[in-house]
Amino acid sequence: MIAKVSQREAEVLAAVAARLSNAQIANRLRISVRTVESHVASLLRKYGVADRQELAQQAVQAGVDRDVPDGPQPGVPTPMTSFVGREREHEAVLAAFGASRLVTLLGTGGAGKSRLAAEVCSSYPAGGAFVDLVPVRDGFVTQAAAKVLGVGERAQQPLEDAVIERLRRDRALLVLDNCEHVLDTAAGFAERMLAACPGTRILVTSRERLGVPGERTVPIGPLPLASDAEALFLDRATAADPEFDADPAQLTQICARLDGIPLAIELAAARSASLGLAGLLVALDDTLRLLTGGRAADRRHRSLRAVLEWSHDLLDEEEQALFRRLSMFCGGFDLAAATALTPGRPPGAVSHVLGRLVDKSLVVRAPGTASRWRLLQTVRAFAEELLRDSGEHDAARELHLLWAAGTATAMRERLIAAGQHGAGTAAPCEDSQKDGAEVWRREFDEVSDDLRAALAAAPPGRGGAAHRLARSLGHLTFARRFLAEAQSHYRQAAERAPGPAEAAEDLRNAADCSLDNISGQCVFDLLLASAAQAHAAGDENGRAVALARAVETAARFLASFPEGIPGERLRRHLAEAAEAGDPGDPTVAAALAAAAAWTGRPGAFDPDPALAARALAVARTTGDAVLVSAGLDAVTTAAVRAGRHREARRYTEERLALLSEMDRDDPRSAIEIVDTLHVACTDAIVAGDLPAAITAGRIMMADDLVGDHPYISASRLIPALVLTGELGAALRYGERMWASWERAGRPPAGWLLPSVSAVALAHGLLDDPVRFRLWRHRAGVVVDHAHAGLTSFGAFVDARAALQSGDLSDATALVERAFGTFSMGRYAAYAQAAGAELAVVAGLPDAPDRLAAALLTAGENHWASACLARAGGRLHADPDALAASVAQWEGIDARLERAHTLLLIPHRAEEGRAALDALITSTGRRTL
Numbered sequence: 063m064i065a066k067v068s069q070r071e072a073e074v075l076a077a078v079a080a081r082l083s084n085a086q087i088a089n090r091l092r093i094s095v096r097t098v099e100s101h102v103a104s105l106l107r108k109y110g111v112a113d114r115q116e117l118a119q120q121a122v123q124a125g126v127d128r129d130v131p132d133g134p135q136p137g138v139p140t141p142m143t144s145f146v147g148r149e150r151e152h153e154a155v156l157a158a159f160g161a162s163r164l165v166t167l168l169g170t171g172g173a174g175k176s177r178l179a180a181e182v183c184s185s186y187p188a189g190g191a192f193v194d195l196v197p198v199r200d201g202f203v204t205q206a207a208a209k210v211l212g213v214g215e216r217a218q219q220p221l222e223d224a225v226i227e228r229l230r231r232d233r234a235l236l237v238l239d240n241c242e243h244v245l246d247t248a249a250g251f252a253e254r255m256l257a258a259c260p261g262t263r264i265l266v267t268s269r270e271r272l273g274v275p276g277e278r279t280v281p282i283g284p285l286p287l288a289s290d291a292e293a294l295f296l297d298r299a300t301a302a303d304p305e306f307d308a309d310p311a312q313l314t315q316i317c318a319r320l321d322g323i324p325l326a327i328e329l330a331a332a333r334s335a336s337l338g339l340a341g342l343l344v345a346l347d348d349t350l351r352l353l354t355g356g357r358a359a360d361r362r363h364r365s366l367r368a369v370l371e372w373s374h375d376l377l378d379e380e381e382q383a384l385f386r387r388l389s390m391f392c393g394g395f396d397l398a399a400a401t402a403l404t405p406g407r408p409p410g411a412v413s414h415v416l417g418r419l420v421d422k423s424l425v426v427r428a429p430g431t432a433s434r435w436r437l438l439q440t441v442r443a444f445a446e447e448l449l450r451d452s453g454e455h456d457a458a459r460e461l462h463l464l465w466a467a468g469t470a471t472a473m474r475e476r477l478i479a480a481g482q483h484g485a486g487t488a489a490p491c492e493d494s495q496k497d498g499a500e501v502w503r504r505e506f507d508e509v510s511d512d513l514r515a516a517l518a519a520a521p522p523g524r525g526g527a528a529h530r531l532a533r534s535l536g537h538l539t540f541a542r543r544f545l546a547e548a549q550s551h552y553r554q555a556a557e558r559a560p561g562p563a564e565a566a567e568d569l570r571n572a573a574d575c576s577l578d579n580i581s582g583q584c585v586f587d588l589l590l591a592s593a594a595q596a597h598a599a600g601d602e603n604g605r606a607v608a609l610a611r612a613v614e615t616a617a618r619f620l621a622s623f624p625e626g627i628p629g630e631r632l633r634r635h636l637a638e639a640a641e642a643g644d645p646g647d648p649t650v651a652a653a654l655a656a657a658a659a660w661t662g663r664p665g666a667f668d669p670d671p672a673l674a675a676r677a678l679a680v681a682r683t684t685g686d687a688v689l690v691s692a693g694l695d696a697v698t699t700a701a702v703r704a705g706r707h708r709e710a711r712r713y714t715e716e717r718l719a720l721l722s723e724m725d726r727d728d729p730r731s732a733i734e735i736v737d738t739l740h741v742a743c744t745d746a747i748v749a750g751d752l753p754a755a756i757t758a759g760r761i762m763m764a765d766d767l768v769g770d771h772p773y774i775s776a777s778r779l780i781p782a783l784v785l786t787g788e789l790g791a792a793l794r795y796g797e798r799m800w801a802s803w804e805r806a807g808r809p810p811a812g813w814l815l816p817s818v819s820a821v822a823l824a825h826g827l828l829d830d831p832v833r834f835r836l837w838r839h840r841a842g843v844v845v846d847h848a849h850a851g852l853t854s855f856g857a858f859v860d861a862r863a864a865l866q867s868g869d870l871s872d873a874t875a876l877v878e879r880a881f882g883t884f885s886m887g888r889y890a891a892y893a894q895a896a897g898a899e900l901a902v903v904a905g906l907p908d909a910p911d912r913l914a915a916a917l918l919t920a921g922e923n924h925w926a927s928a929c930l931a932r933a934g935g936r937l938h939a940d941p942d943a944l945a946a947s948v949a950q951w952e953g954i955d956a957r958l959e960r961a962h963t964l965l966l967i968p969h970r971a972e973e974g975r976a977a978l979d980a981l982i983t984s985t986g987r988r989t990l
Contacts, residue, residue, distance in 0.1 A: 102765030147290030169282030172325030190235030197393035216542025284322025466516035470534035525560030582622030606643025617660035750924030772802030787958030790985035796821035826863030873904035
């Protein structure tokens with residue numbers, strides 16, 4: 063199939079065919095990861111396939127050119143100068159990788175470890191990613207890696223798991239550069255990555271070993287004299303002065319004075335144009351004489367410090383002052399940031415001084431940018447020492463905090479303004495729209511380490527810049543999909559809030575960050591704390607809303623609580639909320655109505671239908687998409703409990719439409735987005751609307767908040783894939799789902815049962831009884847871990863598999879079970895339809911009665927209706943009924959069932975055989 067695609071989609075398709083990840087595609091095409099995700103989702107829909115592997119196969123079959131414009135590996139610094147020497151060390155790194163998957167480049171500051179690591183990464187055959195840890199605080203190594211790899215935290219998937227899933231896809235190289243200040247965190251991270259990602263190799267640069275078992279080290283010493291050291295000096299000196307001419311003897315003498323240290327050589331070469339070689343030698347000798355004492359092992363360190371002190375002493379007062387203050391930035395900085403640390407100086411004047419520091423190589427341009435700069439790690443440490451000795455450190459820290467708070471607040475305000483324009487999840491947008499909405503992400507990545515550092519260094523106290531920074535960081539990190547970090551920042555904001563009203567808002571935001579990534583009990587407690595703060599502030603409406611939401615959370619998301627909240631306690635909180643709030647306020651009324659709907663009946667997860675309808679009506683009066691979505695969930699659940707699945711499906715379709723009205727970067731929208739996307743696919747399957755299920759599943763898999771979770775998202779989509787006949791995709795997702803669930807420690811997950819049973823059915827339909835039994839056993843494992851009962855979907859699978867195999871020996875028992883009562887009965891229509899057909903084929907005497915009974919539930923399920931039409935055609939030898947069944951299968955795109963039905967119609971049997979052969983062949987199996 064050749065689909066009509068845009069030019070940008072064609073480029074993305076070529077990259078997918080070349081087996082590049084979304085992060086690699088984004089890097090090479092210079093677009094955002096979210097834009098790539100949108101294009102991939104669009105291509106999946108246009109090509110009618112379920113996953114990237116099938117999309118890549120379709121692209122190759124269609125003759126798509128897999129050549130993609132080359133570009134830098136993610137995170138690898140773009141070299142501003144040529145690379146000199148280190149051939150022996152480069153070869154040693156590759157040799158070390160032959161014996162170990164973890165190699166560490168060991169050397170002092172300024173030895174050139176980072177530059178060599180970048181060269182290795184750029185030329186690594188399987189590709190690589192470069193994580194610069196220089197600006198990273200301890201505890202944020204995972205965020206740094208996630209940023210480079212283009213992944214974020216998703217619902218029920220911690221950030222580290224997202225990094226692991228990304229690394230497991232490729233046999234690639236991960237560079238962790240400059241680990242010495244985060245040694246323990248980096249060591250733990252590296253060890254976990256190596257254990258979970260067998261195809262990944264890690265290259266570390268550090269002044270110390272990580273101490274991880276199996277680690278190999280490659281020492282990075284001085285550049286050899288009479289060769290590489292002089293070549294480096296000449297290269298950098300000529301760049302500073304094209305007319306530079308050196309006396310070889312003097313050049314060797316200078317490089318010897320500098321102990322062959324690359325950074326020292328580069329700093330000295332930058333001064334060669336103004337001082338000449340003779341002047342350099344005199345200056346170096348004078349400075350080295352001042353640095354007496356110390357151990358012999360520190361000799362190279364003293365020579366580097368000599369160059370730094372000599373370079374600093376040659377600066378004028380303005381240059382020295384700016385140089386010291388720039389050490390406050392642990393990451394890069396732009397002119398506005400530099401100006402913020404020099405109050406009273408206009409940007410133009412700061413720009414001139416900054417330019418002079420760049421000319422002297424004390425400040426370097428940040429890789430890949432034209433307007434950002436940074437201090438190398440060793441240079442920054444020296445400048446920071448000067449700042450502390452000058453007595454200006456506290457004042458500079460305060461200026462840095464004010465800059466960080468202002469920067470974060472402005473970024474947050476722009477993000478909120480963009481969200482108010484309705485950046486939803488409905489359909490992929492064009493590059494200009496999508497990338498324009500995501501400029502803030504690039505801006506945030508550039509300054510995030512400094513924002514975190516400023517907050518960590520802020521003095522204790524309430525209100526002011528620190529509170530604004532913490533609150534803004536909460537919003538920004540949530541939007542950046544660092545969800546656990548976002549909640550932490552909101553908690554910090556609450557602790558620093560100037561008053562209880564602000565603390566109540568911060569605690570509410572902390573609760574909103576993600577119900578799915580933390581326990582429901584934690585959300586419940588945060589909402590109660592928010593209610594208490596609102597009460598202290600005299601905001602009784604805010605108290606009422608927080609209490610009501612706590613009640614709704616406990617009743618609606620019961621599965622996220624380790625232990626349920628007693629109903630008596632929930633009703634007591636609801637009474638407190640009703641007494642506190644003004645029922646005339648629409649938001650208060652909607653919150654109270656939603657909580658009442660979910661607690662109106664004594665049973666768990668059983669909203670009262672009348673109260674649910676009222677909750678929806680009240681929510682609609684607010685015009686708030688989040689509140690309306692919550693009201694729709696109440697009536698949807700009530701409809702499902704009553705067996706009105708098509709009605710539930712209509713409500714879910716309305717919830718999906720509301721997503722485009724929500725600000726998906728606002729934590730408040732999170733749970734409605736996650737919940738809607740999780741249930742949309744399942745609700746469509748329950749109603750037998752398979753095209754809608756596939757569409758909803760693909761939207762879910764491409765979404766950056768829910769996303770392609772290794773076992774949660776896959777479990778929603780697998781039954782739909784099996785029922786439509788996309789067995790190959792279902793089996794691939796199934797294996798990945800099971801392996802990921804096991805890696806997670808087999809957490810209780812009763813909702814996995816339909817998908818695990820569906821994989822068993824796929825093997826049954828492929829006439830593989832061994833794998834069928836394996837997956838039915840796995841369904842039992844899920845039951846044991848979830849303490850759940852077998853589902854109606856399992857009964858359907860057993861009946862349908864018996865039909866496929868022709869083994870009718872247990873038909874009576876299987877039919878009886880298909881018509882039984884189940885704790886999870888939403889798939890009863892499937893079970894009864896398959897059971898009725900099995901009764902017909904087995905010639906059971908009660909087959910007509912079974913058929914009639916199944917028809918009573920089939921009206922709510924398209925698949926069941928088509929199955930019963932076929933069963934009726936078989937029972938009465940009615941070709942018209944069989945033809946009607948074929949048409950119904952076509953209407954829901956159930957290709958496998960359509961093919962099996964055609965086999966029953968004599969004059970169309972050949973057509974059915976061809977269709978069946980094509981479907982089976984597409985799975986990689988032989989034709990049956």
